[in-house]
Amino acid sequence: MRLKRALRATVTLAGAGVLTAAMMVSLAPAASAGTTLRASAAEKGRYFGAAVATGKLSTSTYVNVLNREFNSVVAENEMKWDATEPQQGRFSYTGGDRLVSHAQANGMSVRGHALLWHAQQPSWAQGMSGSALRNAAINHVTQVATHFRGKIYAWDVVNEAFADGGSGGRRDSNLQRTGNDWIEAAFRAARAADPGAKLCYNDYNTDGINAKSTGIYNMVRDFKSRGVPIDCVGFQSHLGTTLAGDYQANLQRFADLGVDVQITELDVMTGGNQANIYGAVTRACLAVSRCTGITVWGVRDCDSWRGSDNALLFDCNGNKKSAFDAVLNALNSGTPIPTTPPPNPTTPPPNPTTPPPGQVGCSASVSVNSWTGGFVATVKVTAGSAGTRGWNVNLTLPSGASVTNTWSATASGSSGSVRFTNVSYNGQLAPGQVTEFGFQGNGSATGLTPICAAS
Numbered sequence: 035m036r037l038k039r040a041l042r043a044t045v046t047l048a049g050a051g052v053l054t055a056a057m058m059v060s061l062a063p064a065a066s067a068g069t070t071l072r073a074s075a076a077e078k079g080r081y082f083g084a085a086v087a088t089g090k091l092s093t094s095t096y097v098n099v100l101n102r103e104f105n106s107v108v109a110e111n112e113m114k115w116d117a118t119e120p121q122q123g124r125f126s127y128t129g130g131d132r133l134v135s136h137a138q139a140n141g142m143s144v145r146g147h148a149l150l151w152h153a154q155q156p157s158w159a160q161g162m163s164g165s166a167l168r169n170a171a172i173n174h175v176t177q178v179a180t181h182f183r184g185k186i187y188a189w190d191v192v193n194e195a196f197a198d199g200g201s202g203g204r205r206d207s208n209l210q211r212t213g214n215d216w217i218e219a220a221f222r223a224a225r226a227a228d229p230g231a232k233l234c235y236n237d238y239n240t241d242g243i244n245a246k247s248t249g250i251y252n253m254v255r256d257f258k259s260r261g262v263p264i265d266c267v268g269f270q271s272h273l274g275t276t277l278a279g280d281y282q283a284n285l286q287r288f289a290d291l292g293v294d295v296q297i298t299e300l301d302v303m304t305g306g307n308q309a310n311i312y313g314a315v316t317r318a319c320l321a322v323s324r325c326t327g328i329t330v331w332g333v334r335d336c337d338s339w340r341g342s343d344n345a346l347l348f349d350c351n352g353n354k355k356s357a358f359d360a361v362l363n364a365l366n367s368g369t370p371i372p373t374t375p376p377p378n379p380t381t382p383p384p385n386p387t388t389p390p391p392g393q394v395g396c397s398a399s400v401s402v403n404s405w406t407g408g409f410v411a412t413v414k415v416t417a418g419s420a421g422t423r424g425w426n427v428n429l430t431l432p433s434g435a436s437v438t439n440t441w442s443a444t445a446s447g448s449s450g451s452v453r454f455t456n457v458s459y460n461g462q463l464a465p466g467q468v469t470e471f472g473f474q475g476n477g478s479a480t481g482l483t484p485i486c487a488a489s
Contacts, residue, residue, distance in 0.1 A: 068362075070103050070362075071103045071358075071365065072103055072105035074366050075105065075327065077365075078365060078368050078369070078370045078371065079370045080320075080326055080327045080371065081106035081143055081187075081328075082105060082327065082328055082361075083105070083142075083143075083327060083329035084100060084106075084108075084329060084330050084331075084333050085107075085109070085147075085299065085329065085330070085331045085333075086100065086107045086109060086110060086133060086333070087110045087111070088112055088129045088132045088136075090333075090337065091136060095334075095351065095352045096333055096334065096352075099333055099334065099348055100333050101140050104142065104333075105141060105142050106142055106144070106145060106187070106327060107133060107136070107142050108145035108298075109130060109133050109146075109147060110331075110332075111129075112129030113129075113133075113146055113148070113178070113182075114147070114151065114154045115149075115154060115156060115159065115174060116154045117130075117154075118130065118174075119177070119178070120156050121156070121158065122159075122170060123173075125178070125181070127182075130182065134182065138185075144185060144186050145186070145188050145190070145296075145329065146179075146182060146188070146189040146190065146231070147190045147236070147298075148189075148190035148192070148236060149178060149189060149190070149191050149192070149220065149224060150171055150174070150193070150216075150220050151192070151194060152195070152207035152208070152209055155208075159171075159208075160208070163208055163211060163212070164212060164406070165408055166407075167209070168212040168213065168216065168408060169407070169474070171209060171212070171216070171220065172219055172223045172474055173438075173439060173474065175191070175220050175223040175224050176439055176441060177227075179223075179224050179228040179231070180228065182228070183227065184228070184230060186228065188231060188233070188234050188266055188296070189224055189231050189232070189233055190234050190235075190268055190298070191217075191220050191221050191224045191233050191234060191235065192220050192221070193236045193237070194237050194238065195210065195235075195237070196246050196249050196250055197246070199245070199246075200245045201245060201249075202245040202248050202249030202252075213406070217253070218257065218403060219410060221262055221263050222262065222263060222401075222403050222412060223410050223474070224263075225412075227441055227472075229470065232265040232266050233263055233264055233265045233266070234264075234265065234267060234268045235250065235253070235266075236267075236298055236299075237250060237270065238270040238299070240269055240270070240284070241269060241271055241273065241277070241278045241281055241284065242280045242284055243278075243280050247284055251287065254267060254293060264293060265293060265294060266295065266326070267293055267296070268295075268296050268299075269284075269285065269298060270298055270299035270300075270331075271298075271299065271300045271301075271315060272301055272340075273300070273301070273315075274302075276307070276311075281314070281315070281318050282318035282321055282322065285319070285322045286322050289322050289323070293324070294324045294325070294326045295319075295324055296325065296326055296328070297315060297325070297327070297328040297329065299330075300312075300315060300328055300329065301330060301331045301340055301343070301345035302315075302345055302357065303343045303345055304344035304345060308345075308355075309355075309356040309357045309359070310360065312360045312361050313357075313360035313361060313363065313364045315328070316328060316360075316361050316365060316368075317364045317368065320365070326371075330347060331346075333348060334346060334348045334350050334351075334352060335349050336349075336350035395418050395422070395486065395487060395488035396415055396425050396463075396486040397415075397486055398414065398416070398427045398484035398486035400482050401414075402479045404478070404479055407476065407477070408475065408477070409474070409475050409478070409479040410472060410474050411473055411479055412471075413443075413454070413470065413471055413473075415427060415463070415468065415470070415471070415486055416466065416467075416468050417463035417465055417488065418465065418488065419465050420465065420488075421463055421464050421467070422461065422489065423489050424456050424461040424462070424488070424489045425455075425461060425463070425486060425488045425489070426453055426454060426455045426486070427471075427486050427487075428452070428453050428484070428485045429452050429454070429483070429485075430451050431450060431451075431475070431477075431479070431482070432477065432479070432480055435449065435475055435476065435477035435478055436448045436476050437449070437452055437474070438475055439473060440472070440473040441471065441473070442460060442469070442470065442471035442472065443456060443471035443472075444457060445473065454471060454473070456471075
């Protein structure tokens, strides 16, 4: 097994179909409520997951613990860039598909990890730069997210893009050198490719309020203010022998921005404080209503990337450790995610008899994320007062621009005047209903004016 990354010295200092979390309640057998991690977490409207190496799905002890205790899985390596696109434009989904199939057969949701990361890039991407790398990266996001569309609960769209230390700034990488908007471009492409998945940013050494977590906080706040599609933030929580005193407060400040928070790669160094830290992390998540779940990075101690740290909840024989008891007790004593009933207005909304001008058929608007030499366009189609049985959108591209990739629509032509037509699942819209499609292109996308027609 390739390790996720080399163990950092900073780790010990850091502590200084699609299933939503709410749906997990229906997945846990009532008979095991309160005795397994998956059942207890589901009772609280959350998931409790584990990172999985698909090569170990043939090991009975491993699989028995996995299936009994966890209702969410994430691939250790099988969905990363080097695994899914080993040669440019040639994709391999064998490992990811196997994990998804196992999850579906055992009532588990799937977290996708990770679409873009400066590490574990295929060799062909490592040698690229500039617009060529940007185009390749956005195409990778689009293709992989499209392949797994409808099967992933949440994607780590971008992983570990911020630098360690006191600057709170971005990490230098080949991706960062394509332009500071590369993260935004990745999130927009992921949303267009799989509108139903939660889109997350994921990082380490962000467990307390520090320069790095604040840099990420500022990015998320900016994204939310500008409508960049970000739904969640992942806190890896590779912990040592202490836990930051402001761990819960840090989760809460991100949740207050209007995003979910998730503990995504939890493991804790062995020692007298291991159980206490596991319990404290679990209680912190349960205390934040938008903390939707916890994932431990591995199943048993001998499966962990941290080697002799014995950092997980089960020993190599599958026996429960005291850390397991601490987590289960914290889950059982926690409170469910509160549910707010929908408002019950006393005054019904107006029911106009005359539709607004120009809205009988359909209308379209476009947003563009551009970089030197390329762009991604997202087109929003809104049905008029009569709804649609089908629609098409015509766009005239600037001279020299061309369409290289389209999702959620079919394109006729690739340059000049291009017509985009609905696909089978998004052509029939109720009055006022909105759908989106997108396309990637080379060149400039200035001055695009979409014209929508409905049938």
